[in-house]
Amino acid sequence: xxxxxxxxxxxxxxxxxxxxxxxxxxxxxxxxxxxxxxxxxxxxxxxxxxxxxxxxxxxxxxxxxxxxxxxxxxxxxxxxxxxxxxxxxxxxxxxxxxxxxxxxxxxxxxxxxxxxxxxxxxxxxxxxxxxxxxxxxxxxxxxxxxxxxxxxxxxxxxxxxxxxxxxxxxxxxxxxxxxxxxxxxxxxxxxxxxxxxxxxxxxxxxxxxxxxxxxxxxxxxxxxxxxxxxxxxxxxxxxxxxxxxxxxxxxxxxxxxxxxxxxxxxxxxxxxxxxxxxxxxxxxxxxxxxxxxx
Numbered sequence: 001x002x003x004x005x006x007x008x009x010x011x012x013x014x015x016x017x018x019x020x021x022x023x024x025x026x027x028x029x030x031x032x033x034x035x036x037x038x039x040x041x042x043x044x045x046x047x048x049x050x051x052x053x054x055x056x057x058x059x060x061x062x063x064x065x066x067x068x069x070x071x072x073x074x075x076x077x078x079x080x081x082x083x084x085x086x087x088x089x090x091x092x093x094x095x096x097x098x099x100x101x102x103x104x105x106x107x108x109x110x111x112x113x114x115x116x117x118x119x120x121x122x123x124x125x126x127x128x129x130x131x132x133x134x135x136x137x138x139x140x141x142x143x144x145x146x147x148x149x150x151x152x153x154x155x156x157x158x159x160x161x162x163x164x165x166x167x168x169x170x171x172x173x174x175x176x177x178x179x180x181x182x183x184x185x186x187x188x189x190x191x192x193x194x195x196x197x198x199x200x201x202x203x204x205x206x207x208x209x210x211x212x213x214x215x216x217x218x219x220x221x222x223x224x225x226x227x228x229x230x231x232x233x234x235x236x237x238x239x240x241x242x243x244x245x246x247x248x249x250x251x252x253x254x255x256x257x258x259x260x261x262x263x264x265x266x267x268x269x270x271x272x273x274x275x276x277x278x279x280x281x282x283x284x285x286x287x288x289x290x291x292x293x294x
Contacts, residue, residue: 032075032111032112032115033075035115036068036071036072036075036111036115037072039068039115039118039119039122040065040068040069040072042122043064043065043068043118043122044065060121060125064118064121064122067114067117067118068118071111071114071115074111075111153179153182153184153185153188153190154190156175156178156179156182156185157175157176157179157190157193157194159175160172160173160174160175160176160178160179160194160197161197163175164197164200164201164204167204169201169202169204169205170205172197172201173198173201173202173205176194176195176197176198176201177198179191179194180194180195180198192218192222192225192227193227195214195217195218195221195222196218196227196230196231198214199211199214199215199217199218199231199234200234202214203234203237203238206241208238208239208241208242209238209242211234211235211238212235212238212239212242215231215232215234215235215238216235218231219231219232219235228259229255229258229259229262229264229265230264232251232252232254232255232258232259232264232268233251233252233255233264233267233268235251236248236249236250236251236252236255236268236271237252237271239251240271240275245275248271248275249272249275252268252269252271252272252275253268253272255267255268256268256269256272
């Protein structure tokens, strides 16, 4: 049966005290035994602290544990030998001293380098543990930062609406486009309104050419809805601002015909009146040799 290290050290000390003052070799053995026990405890703590999934680290620790167990067995064997030698008669004291000196020297030549290697391995493992802890901490910080509540589609629209209402149309357009580029907002019920508001922002910004493009996108992308008449009207007004009279008349006329009785139709009719009647198409000139009135 394997004797625990602490009991072994205690028994050695009792034995030496009973037999007289401890020799230098005996003290070295006790010190080595104490170091082995200390290292065994350190390795046990490392084994408990490292995650089992780290196969390479676990294998290294297991190897070191085996080394420490082997050294512990060697120390036990040496202790047993010393015990047997201590029980011999005084006539064998000279032999005992010589054998114990040689045994201690041999043991130190084997154990001390091994213990040095184990200590170095423990320090390497502690460094690795610190690195893993730092890496885990960094990952937790990253997870926390990325898991913080991201702006919702409602948040994006509200920010853009505030910019538009405050006259910051460039910020408004950027905010609405953030909404459109967010995959989570692709099915949001406010998607139609956001596209319309982009065109409206450009119109209020007096960038009429861009407003016309965005109104066209709105009209092509969404089926007729409660903002279709307004989009057509504003598109016609944008054309009128750019002196594109024919295009203005076409859009405004659609409003009066497709949405009669609405406020948009009334505004479109008023603007058509301002634009005036389209010039009549001149009749084709009579060709050479055409017959005049008879």
